[in-house]
Amino acid sequence: MTGMPSDPRRRRAARHAGAATAxxxxxxxxxxxxxxxxxxxxxxxxxxxxxxxxxxxxxxxxxxxxxxxxTKDDIDDLLVGRLCAELVLPEPDPARWRTQILDAYTQIRDQYLKYPGVSRAALGMVPTNLDALRVRERLFAILLAGGIEPRTAAWALDALSLYVSAYALEQSLVQQRRKHPDDEWVLGREELVSRFSALPAETFPQTRRYAAELTSGSGHDRFEFTLGLLIDNLTRR
Incomplete structure (x- = not known):
């Protein structure tokens, strides 16, 4: 071959030299x-x-x-830990605990939305990654600083985390289906209002009447509304 030493020993030496410098x-x-x-x-x-x-x-x-x-569960734990490591959480402030919790879960939502479907990694698992545990510790401390009773705060963490994970998963599913033109059921607001308004009045009087309200608000508007319901109810218990 052109450029290769003709002597077999020299060719072998050349291969070994190449392997040593790779x-x-x-x-x-x-x-x-x-x-x-x-x-x-x-x-x-x-x-x-x-x-x-x-x-x-x-x-x-x-x-x-x-x-x-x-197992793949270990990868899920690593993913959740990495996303948690990128969160910026404040020191608990009794005067601002509601805002702090809302901001923290908004950050978690946005982290999930960067990676389609990744919130499934957080569903049905108890985090063992230290970064995930640190986030949970800080969220728990914020709720306690707000005067929330410990067991209520603990259960609230589960409820809030479940909602945020489910919300992000639904958003990723909608985005995925919108990429496929055959999935016609992913409708825009105008089309939904039109369909709701065309339903039989005797069977769906409220849906027809309040079609605009039923389809109002962006996904993130409803996200903040739902978190607000959960957070505000904690102090009423």
């Missing part, structure tokens, strides 16, 4: 696994997230990941 592969770390998992979710959606897919992004085989994870 850049070594980056080691598999928890941070790299998390980065790869977020990349998969951001570009392909949460449904595409598997250990095998994450390994492919890292340019390795699934077995290389098992020094750091055992």
């Amino acid at each position: 850049s070594p592969k980056k080691p598999i770390t928890v941070d790299r696994i998390t980065d790869a998992a977020l990349q998969v979710v951001a570009t392909e959606g949460y449904d595409a997230l598997t250990i095998r897919r994450v390994a492919a992004v890292l340019g390795t085989g699934p077995s290389s990941l098992y020094a750091h994870i055992v």
